[in-house]
Amino acid sequence: MSxxxxxETAPPRAVVRFDCTGxxxxxxxxxxxxxxxxxxxxxxxxxxxxxxxxxxxxxxPPPLALFVGGLTGCIMTQxxxxxxxxxxxxxxxxxxxxxxxxxxxxGRLYETAxxxxxxxxxxxxxxxxxxxxxxxxxxxxxxxxxxxxxxENRITHRLKTAEGWVAADDRRAFDPD
Amino acid sequence: MSxxxxxETAPPRAVVRFDCTGxxxxxxxxxxxxxxxxxxxxxxxxxxxxxxxxxxxxxxPPPLALFVGGLTGCIMTQxxxxxxxxxxxxxxxxxxxxxxxxxxxxGRLYETAxxxxxxxxxxxxxxxxxxxxxxxxxxxxxxxxxxxxxxENRITHRLKTAEGWVAADDRRAFDPD
Numbered sequence: 127m128s129x130x131x132x133x134e135t136a137p138p139r140a141v142v143r144f145d146c147t148g149x150x151x152x153x154x155x156x157x158x159x160x161x162x163x164x165x166x167x168x169x170x171x172x173x174x175x176x177x178x179x180x181x182x183x184x185x186x187p188p189p190l191a192l193f194v195g196g197l198t199g200c201i202m203t204q205x206x207x208x209x210x211x212x213x214x215x216x217x218x219x220x221x222x223x224x225x226x227x228x229x230x231x232x233g234r235l236y237e238t239a240x241x242x243x244x245x246x247x248x249x250x251x252x253x254x255x256x257x258x259x260x261x262x263x264x265x266x267x268x269x270x271x272x273x274x275x276x277x278e279n280r281i282t283h284r285l286k287t288a289e290g291w292v293a294a295d296d297r298r299a300f301d302p303d
Numbered sequence: 304m305s306x307x308x309x310x311e312t313a314p315p316r317a318v319v320r321f322d323c324t325g326x327x328x329x330x331x332x333x334x335x336x337x338x339x340x341x342x343x344x345x346x347x348x349x350x351x352x353x354x355x356x357x358x359x360x361x362x363x364p365p366p367l368a369l370f371v372g373g374l375t376g377c378i379m380t381q382x383x384x385x386x387x388x389x390x391x392x393x394x395x396x397x398x399x400x401x402x403x404x405x406x407x408x409x410g411r412l413y414e415t416a417x418x419x420x421x422x423x424x425x426x427x428x429x430x431x432x433x434x435x436x437x438x439x440x441x442x443x444x445x446x447x448x449x450x451x452x453x454x455e456n457r458i459t460h461r462l463k464t465a466e467g468w469v470a471a472d473d474r475r476a477f478d479p480d
Contacts, residue, residue, distance in 0.1 A: 130355065130356060130357065130358045131356055131357060133408070133410075133411040133412075136408055136413070137408070138407070138408050139405065139406060139407045139408065140406045141403055141404070141405060141406065141418060142367070142403065142404045142405075142406050142415070143401065143402065143403035143404075143418075144367050144368060144370075144371040144401075144402050144403075145371075145399070145400065145401045145402075146371045146372055146374075146375040146398075146399070146400045146402075147375075147397065147398075147399050148372075148375040148376060148379050148397065148398040148399075148400070149396075149397050150379060150383060150393070150395065150396040150397070154380060154383060154384070156375070156376045156379045156380065158372040158375055158376060160364065160368045160371055160372050160375075162365070162367070162368070163401075164403070166356065168354060168365075170364040170365075170368045170372075172364065172368065172369070172372040172376075173376075174372070174373070174376030174377075174379075174380065176380060177345060178307065179307060179308055179343065180307060180308060180384070181307045181384070187337065187347040187349065188339070188345075188347075188376075188380075189372075189373045189374075189375075189376035189377035189380055189447075189448065190319070190321050190339070190373065190377070190447055190448070191321060191337045191339070191347045191349065191373075192349070192369045192370070192372050192373030192376065193321075193369070193370060193373035193374070193377070193447075193448055194321040194322075194323045194337055195323055195325075195335040195337050195347075195349040195351070195366075195369050196351070196366045196367065196368075196369030196370035196373060197323075197366075197370070198323040198325040198333070198335055198337075198366075199325060199333045199335060199349075199350075199351030199365075199366035199369065200351075200366035200367070200370070202325050202327060202333045202351075203331060203333065203351065203353060203365075203366055206327060206331060207331075207357070207358070208412055211411040211412060212411075212412075216327070218327065219326075219327040220324065220325065220326055220327070221323075221324075221325040222322070222323070222324050222325075223322065223323045223325070224320065224321075224322045224340075225320065225321050225322075225323075226318055226319065226320035226321075226341070227318070227319045227320075227447050227450075227451070228316065228317075228318060228319075229316060229317045229318065229319050230315070230316045231310070231313055231314070231315050231316065232444075233310075234310040234388040234389075235310075235385055235388060235389075235441050235444070235445055236313070236445050237444045237445060237450075238319070238444075238445060238446070238447045238450050239450050239454075240447075240450065240451045240454065240456050241318060241320075242459075243456055243457070243458040243459070244458075244459050244460075244461075245458060245459070245460045245461075246460075246461050246462075246463065246468070247460060247461070247462050247463065247471060248462075248463040249462065249463070255462075255464055255469070258462060259462060259469070259471055262460060262462055262471045263471070264412050266458075266460070267409075267412070267414045267415075268412055268413050268414060268415060269415070270366075270367055270370075270404050270415045270417075271366065271367070271370055272458060273404075273414075273415050273416055273417065274404070274417045274452065275451065275452070275456045275458060276455060276456060276457070276458065277416075277417065277455050278453060278454050278455045279417050279420055279452045279453060280420070280453070281420040281421075281422060281443075281449060281452060281453065282419075282420070282421050282422070283421075283422045283423075283424060283439060283443070284421075284422075284423050284424070285423075285424050285425075285426065285432075285435060285436060285439055286423065286424065286425040286426070287432055291423070292432070292436070294424060294436055294439045294440070
């Protein structure tokens with residue numbers, strides 16, 4: 127694993143940034159050009175689509191599949207990255223995530239809200255239970271997605287117009303009906 | 304688009320649920336079996352991996368790429384789904400997302416926290432600006448991932464032991480050093 131970052135070679139702090147350009151194609155397919163921007167540059171091509179029930183061609187997974195897969199992969203990656211550093215030898219690891227949202231019709235549109243997030247961790251290791259629990263807690267603190275979901279985040283939006291960018295965040299009088 | 308759900312055929316409310324089983328393989332690759340469970344059953348195979356710098360084989364995108372791609376795809380899907388219902392004819396749509404996290408070393412481990420989420424929406428349409436802004440706001444309310452990120456969520460964790468499931472959420476005395 128030459129060249130891999132270790133606790134000794136890691137800087138004290140850093141920013142991790144990902145940018146994504148999404149382009150609408152077809153009926154409901156979005157082509158996603160994802161770039162890690164910091165701390166280094168990497169590039170990934172992804173896509174989402176809906177099934178026929180939602181007007182798409184099922185040519186790619188839906189956005190929520192990427193979201194739930196990303197959450198699961200993130201916590202697993204942290205568990206695996208930290209296990210060695212914490213002296214937990216992992217024979218095997220499986221994680222089961224269950225994520226649900228409430229969905230409610232609002233006129234011709236709809237609104238959604240999170241309902242629950244449940245994560246089951248199945249560690250195959252001879253390490254004592256206390257150490258395994260410490261590992262799960264440490265992994266949660268190092269998991270970008272867990273830390274993001276556990277707090278109220280502000281997402282700022284801008285809309286492109288002929289005159290430049292317009293803030294697209296405050297629409298107080300908007301009524302979805 | 305026969306069989307597609309419409310505002311008229313949609314139920315008043317529903318639960319949307321995704322489950323994911325992740326299996327650790329190789330060095331840092333996670334194989335993800337993602338299933339939409341409600342309102343209907345669908346199945347998707349995904350994977351994440353890290354690059355060599357983080358001890359992986361780069362055989363799949365990292366979890367954060369799936370997360371940022373899912374967020375971008377989700378808001379785009381809502382904009383496209385609502386545009387027709389709101390009388391906005393979309394000639395084209397592009398979305399640019401920028402998501403960053405702070406990362407800080409903590410002994411042999413690390414901790415992370417969200418830094419910013421920025422979404423730029425580029426709509427090509429002859430619809431008036433006011434209606435385009437209404438569309439963006441409606442899309443945000445219908446976007447599962449936006450609504451999830453905009454509030455503090457509780458993720459519950461359990462660890463499998465020989466005696467059954469143990470809660471893996473409260474480790475007050477744990478010190479990452």
